[in-house]
Amino acid sequence: MSQLPLEKFTLNGGCYCSAVRYKISIPSYQERPVRDTKEQNENRGELRFPSISFDHCNDCRKATGTLVASWIICPQSWVKWSVPASNSQFPIPTGCSESTDTKGGERVEIASEMFVKRPTSLVGFVTAFNSSPETWRTFCTRCGTNLSFVCLTGRGGDQSTVPEIDVNFGSLDRESLERQGVRPSAHFYCKYGIDWVQKVLWEGDSSIGGQTLPQYPE
Numbered sequence: 320m321s322q323l324p325l326e327k328f329t330l331n332g333g334c335y336c337s338a339v340r341y342k343i344s345i346p347s348y349q350e351r352p353v354r355d356t357k358e359q360n361e362n363r364g365e366l367r368f369p370s371i372s373f374d375h376c377n378d379c380r381k382a383t384g385t386l387v388a389s390w391i392i393c394p395q396s397w398v399k400w401s402v403p404a405s406n407s408q409f410p411i412p413t414g415c416s417e418s419t420d421t422k423g424g425e426r427v428e429i430a431s432e433m434f435v436k437r438p439t440s441l442v443g444f445v446t447a448f449n450s451s452p453e454t455w456r457t458f459c460t461r462c463g464t465n466l467s468f469v470c471l472t473g474r475g476g477d478q479s480t481v482p483e484i485d486v487n488f489g490s491l492d493r494e495s496l497e498r499q500g501v502r503p504s505a506h507f508y509c510k511y512g513i514d515w516v517q518k519v520l521w522e523g524d525s526s527i528g529g530q531t532l533p534q535y536p537e
């Protein structure tokens with residue numbers, strides 16, 4: 320089970336090149352809306368936003384370019400986005416630093432609702448791809464980082480209580496991913512997963528070739 324902090328807290332993230340940044344403002348537990356999902360139907364008690372989960376479906380594997388996608392699902396009103404007012408002020412970071420600090424500069428704020436209302440031209444730095452009817456996936460126009468998923472009609476079996484947005488969990492800053500309690504609480508769409516990938520997750524990487532894979536520091 321998720322062990323999210325009960326007090327209000329914020330999580331930060333953004334794309335690789337730091338042009339697109341976002342802040343997720345999570346209120347105290349009492350103020351978090353109940354999320355009615357398949358997860359809840361399995362008698363796991365009342366579940367509230369945010370929902371953090373692994374996603375084994377074919378669409379999100381492809382769209383995110385990861386063997387297993389992962390999402391933090393929030394009310395749209397919790398997630399505020401920003402992009403540079405001018406692209407000339409934001410050099411692409413060199414190396415493989417996890418830091419995405421934008422180091423100041425004038426920025427433009429975008430509400431998550433804009434991804435739905437005006438999805439095709441979001442100040443240049445965010446492109447929204449209409450991946451299926453009523454469904455939008457956004458990515459950084461400059462560096463390509465996959466950022467979010469919004470489905471206006473809900474997902475199979477889900478009865479969301481508020482308009483929601485899935486933010487690519489892996490796009491959170493390292494500090495947010497390492498925060499105590501901010502962990503996935505379930506795997507979804509398992510029947511669509513890749514068998515050997517799931518064996519690595521369930522049984523460890525020795526399931527690939529009988530021995531644990533070597534681990535190099537770099």
Ligand SMILES: [Zn+2]
Pocket residue numbers: 334335336337338339459460461462463464
């Ligand atoms: Zn970017």
